[in-house]
Amino acid sequence: MPESDALTLPAPFLRWFAEKGWRPRAHQLELLSRAEGGESTLLIAPTGAGKTLAGFLPSLVDLTRRGKIPPGSAFVGIHTLYISPLKALAVDIERNLTKPVSEMGLPVRIENRTGDTPQGKRQRQKLNPPDLLLTTPEQLALLIADGEAERFFKVLRYVVLDELHSLVTSKRGHLLALGLARLRRLAPGLQTIGLSATVAEPMELQRWLVGQPPGERNHAGLITVSGGAKPEISILRGENHVPWAGHSARYAIPDVYAAIKQHGTTLLFVNTRSQAEMLFQELWTINDDNLPIALHHGSLDVAQRRKVEAAMAENRLRAVVATSTLDLGIDWGDVDLVVHVGAPKGASRLAQRIGRANHRMDEPSRAILVPANRFEVMECQAALDANYIGAQDTPPVGRGALDVLAQHVLGMACARPFDAVELHDEITTAAPYADLSWETFERVVDLVATGGYALRTYERYARIRKTKEGLWRVSNPMVAQQYRLNVGTIVESPMLNVRMVKRNARGSLGRGGMPLGKVEEYFLEMLSPGDTFLFSGKVLRFEGIRENECLVSQAFSFDPKVPSYAGGKFPLSTYLAAQVRQMLADPTRRAALPDQVRDWLVLQGDISMLPREDELLIETFPRGSRHYMVSYAFEGRLAHQTLGMLLTRRLDRAGLKPLGFVATDYSLAVWALDDLGAAFRERAPSLAQLFDEDMLGDDLEAWLNESFLLKRTFRTCAVIAGLIDQRHPGKEKTGRQVTVSADLIYDVLRMHEPDHILLEATRNDAAAGLLDIGRLGSMLKRIKGHITHRQLDRISPLAVPVMLEIGRESVHGEAQDFLLTEAAADELINEAMGIGHGAGE
Amino acid sequence: MHRLLHATSAPATGAFFQARTMVNGIAGICDPLGGLFLPDTRTLVVSDLHLEKGSAFARRGMMLPPYDTLATLRILEAIILRHDPATVISLGDNFHDRRGSAAMPDSFRQMIAAMARGRDWIWINGNHDPDGTSGLPGASMDELRHAGLVFRHEPSMVDGLGEIAGHLHPSATVKRRERFIRRACFATDGSRLLMPAFGVTTGGLDLRHRAMGGLFERERLVAHMLGRDRIYSVRFANLLG
CATH class of the missing domain: 3.40.50.300 (P-loop containing nucleotide triphosphate hydrolases)
Structure with missing residues (x-):
């Protein structure tokens, strides 16, 4: 071992490394020396590079030098906070860290705190904190919203942030950035250590790790470990x-x-x-x-x-x-x-x-x-x-979301009364919120206090109020209780517990039985008793819903009615999409593909064509009593869905009677009653007009307001911002009943206060997320002047995959009424009714 | 959304489609705005307005938009204008909670007073507002027998003949080509009728839910579903399930 190691590491570490026959890696020592020099650092390393030990080494060394705290000493707060995106990871790290710590005999206490930690242990942790606390962003939010936060974090020296690249891009990352801003105020000497896999923009993470002074950009240091064996x-x-x-x-x-x-x-x-x-x-x-x-x-x-x-x-x-x-x-x-x-x-x-x-x-x-x-x-x-x-496609750090900010503001009021100007100053040190204007901040405080409505009728019900001293404080303890129950940014669709029950001899359902997990309520709404589905590795028979539980029994069937989810939850990344387009365009890149796939593409070339890389291929063909248009944009399902919505509107205006559409990651199919191919050939409308970028103007605006996607986004924003509770004090068990319909609230709010801050937040979120507007926009720009239309008399090989998806997606809005008409028409046709009623008057 | 938009844009007469129905031999018209009109007695029935729901939640710390009362009353104005009823019966849960009717802002009170001018107005008490209304025109009662029908909030398990009730917020789902469409509905088997919830922020309960069990003869049960500007009538057997 070189002498420099010995200079840096205390004896127990050196002994331990020697016993193991290992030696500290260069980046581990480098990180230690920078940390001891007072610097916050981002460590980028491939998996298996000893990243975790590197991240904790500064803390362990510092704690070893500090020595054991004698029993009966005055209260000592947390020394190091470790935050991971996963509960399981926090638990796992505790296991992996405890081993070397006990082998070295270090005077360090390590504990985790997650949503699963029992109440008693949490209380004890507050009274007698461990040296290293391993936790999640939600738990940090709860800890800093506590009245004891100041005492608890007073001597905090390090915050280790694991899997930083995956944390920062989501709303959880925003919540964590705000939490970190508060920690920096509670413990001004605080240093951060970020651990990350390789990312496209390390500077963004470096900036995220440290406090941002007004008008400046500060960055943490960077250590990059390259290499690792090629997989x-x-x-x-x-x-x-x-x-x-x-x-x-x-x-x-x-x-x-x-x-x-x-x-x-x-x-x-x-x-x-x-x-x-x-x-x-x-x-x-x-x-x-x-x-x-x-x-x-x-x-x-x-x-x-x-x-x-x-x-x-x-x-x-x-x-x-x-x-x-x-x-x-x-x-x-x-x-x-x-x-x-x-x-x-x-x-x-x-x-x-x-x-x-x-x-x-x-x-x-x-x-x-x-x-x-x-x-x-x-x-x-x-x-x-x-x-x-080694290509990268990590999404960039987003701008701080306002619903998350609202949640944080309420949390800060729960901790202790706050001065608005001071809190605004603190918040703008968090990189995602560095540009937060005072005006917007005030609107968010108003949202927290009374809902932020132009009609000011809720003053008397305010959740936070300004005191005589000009500080904002919570109105009553129930507000803090409500906050604690609803903290976090992960909003799930309403879920029901799945419980396995048995039918008794008389055929009625027994009580009790093993819990299997949770499923979304919307999924169950589509099931009828007797339907079978796959869950927890079993084929289950749906028996019904009792209170908050979905009752199931063992199905003696191997052919479940499998839930049809369309594709994965992640859309195809921009980078991969470009690669696939290249592959289609370039025969040499197709050489590596299996024969079947190559044959499929050759057939496509014969029957229709294979588009060039910058070209948008549109095929039209009749099938059954419908006319189809398939566009191969390769921009991911979300952007295609948005495109589908906008195109249907335009086709509708052109009188072509579109009936529906379905989107995959690769293409979009739209179908109509009228002959779309003929209409495009006669330029009524032309494809250039149809795909013009101006669809992102008024059409988008008009559609957005009615979009079910926006409603779904609104629900998330409203829950995060605390407008709608996921859980209400005393009503935890009956969450399903108290949950108000976010859709209905959205409709009322949009009608009466379209500029409400939460609607603004919803539109921003939807544009960046579910709608993928940015990506659609750059696609429309790219294909301008490069649209090729193939009018076919039958379906092409490339169109088959998207056509097979038809019928698996749901329609919304106008089309719903169309289908209802059909349902009602069937009624008339089927048979004469036993009772006097008819449709229409 | 449908009713919200339609109520503010719909003319009193014109293109909208209603469904005729019969309850215990009495003719009724299901209006897509969510009310039942009985032409023989010129009676309009609405149910579960849940007025002041937003403020009821605000009082408990959930700052729901304070616009629900206004939105519901606008639709009520539209449907009253359309049918010009001699009697209006509001079938209970008129307010979201006991304190709602006393706490309602005066401007809304005046809207209701204007609607009630020249008409009989009956507030049936519901489980959310069992104490009746305060400071509003009309009479409060638990139950009304009128023109061969019984009007009450909660459907009776023993005596359903000729009953018009609310409380359960019925909704129905149809499945067409793998698609699910769910709407609030009137539900009737010809002997009793269950009203859809009229309030704009009130959700629905599926007709197949066990709470609906035993209320209807399912062979004759029809769901009159509320569409954009018409009613869609679907027999129970053809609903999802």
Whole structure:
């Protein structure tokens, strides 16, 4: 060991490294020395580079020098706060850190605090804090909203932020940035250490880590660890036919099973819960060797998830099917192979998931990609190319959301009465809120106090009020209680517990039974008693809803009515989309594709054409009694959905009677009663007019206001901002009944106060998120003057995948009434009614 | 949204489609704005207005928009203008809570007074507002027998013949080509009728819910669903389920 190590590290560390036959890595020492020099630092390193130990080394060294605190000493607050995006990660890190700490015999107490921590332990932690507290952004929000926050964080020296790249891009990141701003005020000497995978814009993270003075940009230091062994990634090449569409990858199950058999431990990643359920079930159908294969996703009961995690850590499993819940930094022990079923949708996400295999930097990870359909074959190939060239597609840090700010403002009032000017100053030190104007801040405070309405009728019900001294304080303790129950930015659709029950001899349902997890209420609304569906790896029979629970029984069937979720929840990344377009345009890039897929593309060339990279291909063709238009924009499902909405409006105005549309990541199909192809040929309207950028003006505005997407976004904003409670004091158990309909509130608010700050926040969110306006805009710009129309007499090979999606998506607005008309018409046709009623008058 | 927009733009007469119905031999018209008109006695029935719901929530710390009362009253104005009833019956849960009617701003009180001018107005008491109304025109009562029908808030489990009731906020879902459309509805089997909720921020309960069990003869049950400017009548058997 070189002498410089000895200079930096206390003796127990040196002994421990020597016993293990290891030596500290350069970046670990570098981070330590910068931290001791008072600098906040961002560490970018690949998985397996010893990032976690690096992050904690400054704290452990500092605490070792401090020594043990004698019993009976005065209160000592938290020394180091570790924040991770996942509860499971916080728990896992505690396990991994406790081991070396006890081996070295360091005088350091480590504890975690998550939503699952029992009340008693939380109370004790407040009275007698550990040195290192491992927690989540939501728990931090609760801690700083506590009256004791000042005392608790007074001597806080380090905040370690794990998986920073994934935290900062979401509203949780905004909440955390605000929390950090408060911590910097409570403990002015505070330093941050950010741990991150490789990202496109490290400067943004460096800025995020430190306080921003007015009008300036401050940045934390940066340490980058490059390298790591190149992963060995392949695309599954089975004997079986790759399907045209769908997301199940059922065709590949035997090959996937064979791969599991050949490896010690395999992690299988999928994009959605339903894919996980299906894959798990399919694997067990052919699991003749009874390999221990488990299932893990966020909707499963906590106890079940913990069991799987523990079994995995002890190497008792051969395979785990998982969704994104686990794709962050949890240490799984020895994973030999990662199988990714379905397209990864983004190169960075893929890199991270693959990083789960072989958590050691010097050994290559092994991964197999299993595309579920032919477009995904191209996408997987593109992702594979991208991983080798280290391409990045992490989304940028967004501007701080106003609903999150409202939640934080209420939290700060719960901690202690605040001065508005001081709080505004504090908030603008957080990078995402650096540009927050005083005027907007005031409107947010007003939103918190009385709902922020122009009609000022709620003054007497205000949640926070200004005291004589000019400080804002909470009106009553119930407000703080309400805040604590509803903290956080993760708003789920209303969920019901799923409970397994048995039918007794008389055929009625028994009580009790095992809880299996949670499902969305909207999903259950579509089920009738007797329907079967897949959940928790079982085929279940829906029995009905009792109070807040969905009752199910074991179904003796292997053919469940599987929930049809359209695609993954992540849209195709811009980078991968561009790669797929290139692949279509360039025959040499297609060389690596399997024969079936190449043949499919050749056939497409014969029947229609393959678009050039910058070209937008539009095909029109008749089918049944409808006329279809398919556009191959490759901009991801969200942007395509928005495009679909806007095009339907325009086609409607042109009198072409559009009936509906369906969007995938790759293309968009619109159908109408009139011959769209003929209309475009006669330039009534021309495709250039139809796809003109001006659709993002008035049409967008008009549609936005009625969009169901906006309603969904509004619900999220209203819950985060505290306008609608997810949970109400004393009513926790009956959340379903107290929840008011956000849709109805949205309608009323839009009608009477369209400029309300929450509607503004909703529109901003929707434009950036669900609508993907930015991406649609750059697409419309790109294809200007490059639209090619092919008028076909039948469906083209490239159109098949999107056409197969028709019928799986729901329609909203106008089209609903159209369908209702049909339903009512059927009524008339079917048979004469037994009672006197008819439609129309 | 449908009723909100329509009520403010719809003329008193003109293009809208209602559904005729019969309850215990009495003719009724289901209006897409959410009210039942009985032409023989020129009686308009509305139910579950839930006025002052926003302020009721605000009092408990949830600052819902204070515009729901106005929006509901505007629709009520529109439907009254359309049918010019001699009698208006509001079937209970007229206010979202006991304090609502006393706490309602005067401007709304005046709107109701203007609507009630020259008409009989009956407030049936509901479970949310069992104490009746204060400072409003008309009479409060728990139940009314009128023109061969019984008007009460909660449907009776023992005596449903000729009953017009509210309380349950019925809604119905149809499935067309894998799509689900859910709307508030009138529900009737010819012997009793359940009213849709009239208040703009009141949600619905599906006709298949067990709370609806035992109220209707399902073979004859029809859901008159509220559409944009017409009623869509669908038999229970053809609803989702």
